[in-house]
Amino acid sequence: xxxxxxxxxxxxxxxxxxxxxxxxxxxxxxxxxxxxxxxxxxxxxxxxxxxxxxxxxxxxxxxxxxxxxxxxxxxxxxxxxxxxxxxxxxxx
Amino acid sequence: xxxxxxxxxxxxxxxxxxxxxxxxxxxxxxxxxxxxxxxxxxxxxxxxxxxxxxxxxxxxxxxxxxxxxxxxxxxxxxxxxxxxxxxxxxxxxxxxxxxxxxxxxxxxxxxxxxxxxxxxxxxxxxxxxxxxxxxxxxxxxxxxxxxxxxxxxxxxxxxxxxxxxxxxxxxxxxxxxxxxxxxxxxxxxxxxxxxxxxxxxxxxxxxxxxxxxxxxxxxxxxxxxxxxxxxxxxxxxxxxxxxxxxxxxxxxxxxxxxxxxxxxxxxxxxxxxxxxxxxxxxxxxxxxxxxxxxxxxxxxxxxxxxxxxxxxxxxxxxxxxxxxxxxxxxxxxxxxxxxxxxxxxxxxxxxxxxxxxxxxxxxxxxxxxxxxxxxxxxxxxxx
Numbered sequence: 001x002x003x004x005x006x007x008x009x010x011x012x013x014x015x016x017x018x019x020x021x022x023x024x025x026x027x028x029x030x031x032x033x034x035x036x037x038x039x040x041x042x043x044x045x046x047x048x049x050x051x052x053x054x055x056x057x058x059x060x061x062x063x064x065x066x067x068x069x070x071x072x073x074x075x076x077x078x079x080x081x082x083x084x085x086x087x088x089x090x091x092x
Numbered sequence: 093x094x095x096x097x098x099x100x101x102x103x104x105x106x107x108x109x110x111x112x113x114x115x116x117x118x119x120x121x122x123x124x125x126x127x128x129x130x131x132x133x134x135x136x137x138x139x140x141x142x143x144x145x146x147x148x149x150x151x152x153x154x155x156x157x158x159x160x161x162x163x164x165x166x167x168x169x170x171x172x173x174x175x176x177x178x179x180x181x182x183x184x185x186x187x188x189x190x191x192x193x194x195x196x197x198x199x200x201x202x203x204x205x206x207x208x209x210x211x212x213x214x215x216x217x218x219x220x221x222x223x224x225x226x227x228x229x230x231x232x233x234x235x236x237x238x239x240x241x242x243x244x245x246x247x248x249x250x251x252x253x254x255x256x257x258x259x260x261x262x263x264x265x266x267x268x269x270x271x272x273x274x275x276x277x278x279x280x281x282x283x284x285x286x287x288x289x290x291x292x293x294x295x296x297x298x299x300x301x302x303x304x305x306x307x308x309x310x311x312x313x314x315x316x317x318x319x320x321x322x323x324x325x326x327x328x329x330x331x332x333x334x335x336x337x338x339x340x341x342x343x344x345x346x347x348x349x350x351x352x353x354x355x356x357x358x359x360x361x362x363x364x365x366x367x368x369x370x371x372x373x374x375x376x377x378x379x380x381x382x383x384x385x386x387x388x389x390x391x392x393x394x395x396x397x398x399x400x401x402x403x404x405x406x407x408x409x410x411x412x413x414x415x416x417x418x419x420x421x422x423x424x425x426x427x428x429x430x431x432x433x434x435x436x437x438x439x440x441x442x443x444x445x446x447x448x449x450x451x452x453x454x455x456x457x458x459x460x461x462x463x464x465x466x467x468x469x470x471x472x473x474x475x
Binding site: 011014018063 | 124125128133136137139140141143144154155156318319320321322323324328330331332333
């Protein structure tokens with residue numbers, strides 16, 4: 001199953017989203033944003049399953065948190081690769 | 093010991109607070125936002141949990157608008173100095189603590205003016221007097237919720253409404269009310285709320301916070317490490333990072349989280365009822381002791397659990413020392429860092445003795461304190 005990485009500016013945003021989703025029975029992982037996806041340095045991200053993405057996006061809207069990007073993660077021999085999602089693809 | 097100094101800092105702390113601090117020191121080894129190992133992430137979740145509990149307590153819809161500070165003074169400075177610029181005007185009351193009076197006085201040197209709404213001798217500010225002071229360039233109204241000297245509660249709902257109607261942010265100093273009097277930032281039109289963690293919220297010293305509504309554009313007082321946007325030379329715009337530069341007091345916040353959970357479980361209304369009962373008993377008893385003058389609202393009028401009094405002819409410092417010697421009572425004599433308030437209630441020359449019960453004070457302790465005050469007064473009048 002494909003994993004997704006949603007990146008944010010701050011760990012505080014990530015922690016609020018994680019706890020909000022946990023209360024809804026959805027477990028997402030917090031992690032440091034890989035440097036290749038970080039535009040301003042030192043970001044944090046949430047890793048979730050593809051089907052959990054619409055819920056995460058809904059929570060972001062509800063809490064007025066703007067993600068810095070959404071990526072699909074694939075594991076390859078040389079490490080994880082990331083492909084950006086278009087906003088319109090979210091929730092498909 | 094009979095501890096009647098809860099207005100300075102609360103004691104004892106609820107069960108589990110000391111353990112939470114100790115656990116944070118022993119096990120929460122990470123620095124939230126700075127690293128990526130699991131313990132740092134766990135620490136971030138603990139900090140977030142505390143923000144959410146505080147948000148629930150104060151009716152805040154977005155917990156990220158609550159910024160941790162070291163204490164109320166820190167929060168008030170952050171709010172006052174961040175909200176006004178040269179050429180602006182601010183309003184406060186004559187019951188303010190030095191944490192408001194001094195920053196506003198210092199800002200005068202930077203071209204910021206302020207006006208003081210005079211309270212009556214009981215310490216009450218008339219909202220109309222605040223309204224009369226509003227100018228076209230008024231950018232902030234600062235109001236103490238409950239006086240740390242007289243216990244007087246200000247009509248902050250009315251003042252908040254008039255401030256909101258005119259588009260002026262109201263900063264509420266909740267140093268003596270948070271955890272002791274219900275506060276809802278929505279219904280009370282509070283744009284900025286400064287609160288301590290170690291008083292009515294029953295947490296450790298070195299904790300406090302500032303709620304900043306989305307309506308307020310606050311400039312940070314300090315810039316620095318936030319664990320976010322590290323390559324950006326500008327302070328991040330997102331909250332709470334914008335206002336939280338530097339490593340947080342994680343052990344303190346862990347203790348505060350535990351104590352706020354306790355306050356939420358017990359309920360602010362229930363705590364207020366108990367503290368009111370104790371305070372009114374104290375007031376009734378003091379009123380019957382010859383030579384004692386009590387300041388602030390009359391018996392039966394709603395007030396914070398703070399009682400200031402003097403025994404005629406005795407220095408408050410000597411009264412406090414006598415109470416400690418006779419009955420091991422911990423209280424506070426002096427001016428309580430509120431020179432303006434003492435001018436207002438007429439105690440600028442002497443200061444007062446302050447007794448402040450808390451949620452764990454027992455009725456018997458109040459009775460013992462009254463006996464000790466009566467003994468001290470009797471001794472003076474005998475000699």
